[in-house]
Amino acid sequence: MKIDLTDTTASKINKALVKGRRAIGTPAVGMVLTLVIVTDEENAYDALKAANDASLEHPSRTLVVIKRVSRSPRDRTKSRLDAEVRVGADAGTGETVILRLYGEVSDHAQSVVLPLLLPDAPVVVWWSVDAPRDPAGDPLGALGQRRVTDSYAAEKPVEELKARAESYEPGDTDLAWARITPWRSMLAAALDQVDCEVVSVEVAGEEANPSVELLAMWLADRLHVHVRRAVSAGPGLTQVRLETTGGPITLHRSDGAMATLALPGQPDRAVALKRRETSELLAEELRRLDPDDTYASALRFGVDRLGGIQSASQRPEAATWTPGELPVRPVHDTPDPAAKPAGASASASAPASASAGEGDPGRPTPAQMPPVKKADPQ
Amino acid sequence: MSSSNPLRDPADRRLPRIAGPSGLVIFGVTGDLSRKKLMPAVYDLANRGLLPPGFSLVGFARREWANEDFAQEVHDAVKEHARTPFREEVWQQLIQGMRFVQGTFDDDDAFERLRETIGELDKAQGTGGNFAFYLSVPPGAFPVVIQQLKKHGLADQTGGSWRRAVIEKPFGHDLRSAEDLNTTVEEVFAPDQVFRIDHYLGKETVQNILALRFANQMFEPIWNRSYVDHVQITMAEDIGIGGRAGYYDGIGAARDVIQNHLLQLMALTAMEEPASFDADALAAEKTKVLGAVKLPGDLGANTVRGQYAEGWQGGEKAVGYLQEDGIDPKSKTDTYAAIKVEVDNRRWAGVPFYLRTGKRLGRRVTEIAVVFQRAPHSPFDHTATEELGQNAIVIRVQPDEGITVRFGSKVPGTSMEIRDVSMDFAYGESFTESSPEAYERLILDVLLGDSNLFPRTEEVELSWKILDPIEEYWDKHGRPAQYQSGTWGPVEADEMLKRDGRSWRRP
Numbered sequence: 025m026k027i028d029l030t031d032t033t034a035s036k037i038n039k040a041l042v043k044g045r046r047a048i049g050t051p052a053v054g055m056v057l058t059l060v061i062v063t064d065e066e067n068a069y070d071a072l073k074a075a076n077d078a079s080l081e082h083p084s085r086t087l088v089v090i091k092r093v094s095r096s097p098r099d100r101t102k103s104r105l106d107a108e109v110r111v112g113a114d115a116g117t118g119e120t121v122i123l124r125l126y127g128e129v130s131d132h133a134q135s136v137v138l139p140l141l142l143p144d145a146p147v148v149v150w151w152s153v154d155a156p157r158d159p160a161g162d163p164l165g166a167l168g169q170r171r172v173t174d175s176y177a178a179e180k181p182v183e184e185l186k187a188r189a190e191s192y193e194p195g196d197t198d199l200a201w202a203r204i205t206p207w208r209s210m211l212a213a214a215l216d217q218v219d220c221e222v223v224s225v226e227v228a229g230e231e232a233n234p235s236v237e238l239l240a241m242w243l244a245d246r247l248h249v250h251v252r253r254a255v256s257a258g259p260g261l262t263q264v265r266l267e268t269t270g271g272p273i274t275l276h277r278s279d280g281a282m283a284t285l286a287l288p289g290q291p292d293r294a295v296a297l298k299r300r301e302t303s304e305l306l307a308e309e310l311r312r313l314d315p316d317d318t319y320a321s322a323l324r325f326g327v328d329r330l331g332g333i334q335s336a337s338q339r340p341e342a343a344t345w346t347p348g349e350l351p352v353r354p355v356h357d358t359p360d361p362a363a364k365p366a367g368a369s370a371s372a373s374a375p376a377s378a379s380a381g382e383g384d385p386g387r388p389t390p391a392q393m394p395p396v397k398k399a400d401p402q
Numbered sequence: 403m404s405s406s407n408p409l410r411d412p413a414d415r416r417l418p419r420i421a422g423p424s425g426l427v428i429f430g431v432t433g434d435l436s437r438k439k440l441m442p443a444v445y446d447l448a449n450r451g452l453l454p455p456g457f458s459l460v461g462f463a464r465r466e467w468a469n470e471d472f473a474q475e476v477h478d479a480v481k482e483h484a485r486t487p488f489r490e491e492v493w494q495q496l497i498q499g500m501r502f503v504q505g506t507f508d509d510d511d512a513f514e515r516l517r518e519t520i521g522e523l524d525k526a527q528g529t530g531g532n533f534a535f536y537l538s539v540p541p542g543a544f545p546v547v548i549q550q551l552k553k554h555g556l557a558d559q560t561g562g563s564w565r566r567a568v569i570e571k572p573f574g575h576d577l578r579s580a581e582d583l584n585t586t587v588e589e590v591f592a593p594d595q596v597f598r599i600d601h602y603l604g605k606e607t608v609q610n611i612l613a614l615r616f617a618n619q620m621f622e623p624i625w626n627r628s629y630v631d632h633v634q635i636t637m638a639e640d641i642g643i644g645g646r647a648g649y650y651d652g653i654g655a656a657r658d659v660i661q662n663h664l665l666q667l668m669a670l671t672a673m674e675e676p677a678s679f680d681a682d683a684l685a686a687e688k689t690k691v692l693g694a695v696k697l698p699g700d701l702g703a704n705t706v707r708g709q710y711a712e713g714w715q716g717g718e719k720a721v722g723y724l725q726e727d728g729i730d731p732k733s734k735t736d737t738y739a740a741i742k743v744e745v746d747n748r749r750w751a752g753v754p755f756y757l758r759t760g761k762r763l764g765r766r767v768t769e770i771a772v773v774f775q776r777a778p779h780s781p782f783d784h785t786a787t788e789e790l791g792q793n794a795i796v797i798r799v800q801p802d803e804g805i806t807v808r809f810g811s812k813v814p815g816t817s818m819e820i821r822d823v824s825m826d827f828a829y830g831e832s833f834t835e836s837s838p839e840a841y842e843r844l845i846l847d848v849l850l851g852d853s854n855l856f857p858r859t860e861e862v863e864l865s866w867k868i869l870d871p872i873e874e875y876w877d878k879h880g881r882p883a884q885y886q887s888g889t890w891g892p893v894e895a896d897e898m899l900k901r902d903g904r905s906w907r908r909p
Contacts, residue, residue, distance in 0.1 A: 209416075213455070217422065243409075294498055295455040298492075318411060
């Protein structure tokens with residue numbers, strides 16, 4: 025059932041929720057979390073639909089916060105809260121309240137949301153668009169244990185990733201990160217099957233798709249090797265190529281659904297790697313509510329340290345980053361004997377750094393080589 | 403699986419456990435279990451991205467099928483029974499590794515072809531020689547298939563690959579036959595490569611018993627003889643024996659259900675906290691409980707068996723067991739069994755565990771009810787608490803998985819009137835409405851080599867030691883009581899509890 029409330033308050037909304045639940049005969053339900061969706065009129069429908077689908081897996085109270093744009097200065101000074109309360113069949117498996125905020129109250133959305141949170145249950149805040157630069161510092165974001173952004177929806181995804189890295193707080197997460205879970209698990213499974221070391225990596229995908237950068241950063245962060253980001257026509261991610269001491273491993277997907285996994289010395293295999301719906305991504309996000317350290321680590325690796333990224337800030341920094349405590353030789357200590365194994369993709373190794381290219385009389389074969397990390401000024 | 407994989411990180415909990423390169427060979431692939439459970443489970447696993455690339459499924463049966471016919475059969479089974487939506491690209495991934503081998507179990511050529519098929523799959527699909535053999539076959543065919551696997555070198559693990567055997571209940575029909583079976587199987591497969599499927603243990607609710615007991619503080623302090631009055635474990639079916647006359651007659655409810663499912667549920671309910679959640683520690687605790695089970699001295703008074711008689715079950719007329727097709731009218735097979743046992747240890751001394759199971763009962767339900775003692779003293783007068791029963795925690799295993807807590811509460815508006823109310827946690831409400839099927843979890847565990855949820859040889863043998871004396875007693879004394887179909891069992895069962903001053907819950 026639906027209850028419309030115009031020019032209302034949080035306490036009236038709470039009363040309407042209780043009334044709605046009584047009317048459908050379920051005074052207490054096992055909702056496991058409160059999901060706060062911050063969005064605009066344009067995206068509210070899609071976001072709510074995804075949340076309702078995800079609620080099949082995670083029954084929740086969904087609060088949709090829509091900040092209305094006021095056209096005239098007079099409207100902006102007036103403050104009004106409208107709410108649409110949905111319970112029962114109209115609200116997935118939980119309850120939904122759509123909050124429309126006009127005028128001044130739209131700057132104080134947290135005051136509306138706070139009284140409507142379920143007791144004790146965790147709170148997840150999801151900005152389907154226009155995430156704040158600092159999610160944890162945002163008044164609404166501060167209410168949540170988990171803050172979900174989507175850098176895919178941003179105007180400049182790569183810049184967005186940098187901002188996320190700067191403002192990262194435990195509990196932040198990104199749907200662009202959830203999008204690559206199947207790729208990550210397939211790549212991990214692929215490395216389970218071979219006994220060799222990865223020497224370098226190339227990740228290819230469409231432009232302006234932050235999932236490609238995130239996957240590349242994760243690989244760089246975990247493997248401690250040079251990772252190059254290449255641009256392809258898409259859709260989404262199209263290929264990951266790991267150059268290893270045993271030969272190349274490639275995971276290639278050209279149509280957004282079926283991928284081919286090629287391992288050295290093994291037959292090519294088809295794997296289903298379909299691009300997923302927003303509701304599935306959201307359901308994955310809600311499955312675990314503890315901080316995602318792997319995401320944090322990958323994000324903090326930094327977009328600038330990837331090869332192949334054209335960015336103004338990148339050139340001077342690339343030569344100066346330090347490998348930290350990583351178990352590899354610092355780049356500047358010795359002339360790097362090995363640029364790349366012979367079979368490495370030409371595009372990745374072509375602009376090999378000056379230090380790496382010089383004086384390598386005893387160049388080892390790829391099999392003898394330790395995994396090498398090297399600076400790669402583009 | 404190499405442990406040094408730099409992409410694996412225990413903290414990275416989004417990455418699922420994907421089985422390594424492997425394949426599954428199903429014997430008796432045309433059977434009901436295979437069609438309704440195994441094939442859909444394989445598809446659901448693939449759909450959830452948990453199967454390795456190149457996973458192969460080999461069917462073995464007598465039917466004259468080509469690979470395509472087999473694929474079509476799997477396709478139909480998946481469309482009809484799979485839990486997750488059908489997706490073409492997942493199907494395309496699976497179909498590449500599907501093979502069918504035609505033959506009977508004593509046909510040497512067929513097993514030779516199976517060996518070639520496996521070799522071919524290793525080359526084409528990269529399964530790496532890792533295969534699990536799922537024996538979905540009648541108990542009589544077990545030894546033949548196992549011997550054939552040995553004879554044709556199919557059970558040999560070479561160069562780091564594994565070969566595993568998956569077997570279904572019944573694990574024998576008494577202690578001796580169970581021991582024989584174990585000897586037969588373990589002669590060919592190492593004990594840690596034998597997986598006995600008790601699909602109840604794959605259910606989320608059953609695994610949740612451990613979470614409920616050992617992850618919480620509020621239940622464990624009262625989980626003992628000081629507070630618990632008794633425990634009732636029920637598994638009721640509303641159906642009759644259907645077309646399984648040949649299998650069921652002579653086996654009966656106690657062997658079919660109590661020996662495996664109910665004793666396992668009891669072990670999980672009664673066991674001490676394991677040192678860790680790994681397979682050895684769990685098995686050790688379960689074995690201890692099963693070893694501590696004591697049968698009552700008077701088996702006649704503390705066990706009941708019955709046979710369903712003609713009656714109405716849920717609005718449909720049902721024939722009695724003795725009138726079913728293919729059943730000897732003089733059969734003494736039990737379709738209902740209720741037994742009382744005690745667990746003779748410090749925690750449970752004097753607390754009876756009542757186990758019951760039956761066919762054609764009121765409705766299909768499986769539950770564990772831990773019933774508590776009454777409050778030692780009540781400040782309210784007798785009339786106020788007249789309607790108050792005993793507190794209980796009920797773990798609903800199926801259907802409508804969840805937990806109910808029953809306790810007394812004041813009726814509003816009265817001066818003081820206390821009545822039972824229940825507080826409910828439903829899995830479907832608080833978590834996914836589509837939790838994985840038991841077989842998905844179990845098949846994945848087999849491929850991963852994770853034996854947490856599989857009963858071991860000792861557990862099976864201990865369970866037979868509990869049941870054998872009862873079956874022997876029944877053989878020598880009396881006949882099964884008759885109960886009307888659609889009711890909750892014979893009156894003798896009610897009387898059995900009444901003698902103890904208790905009564906069965908209506909589940």
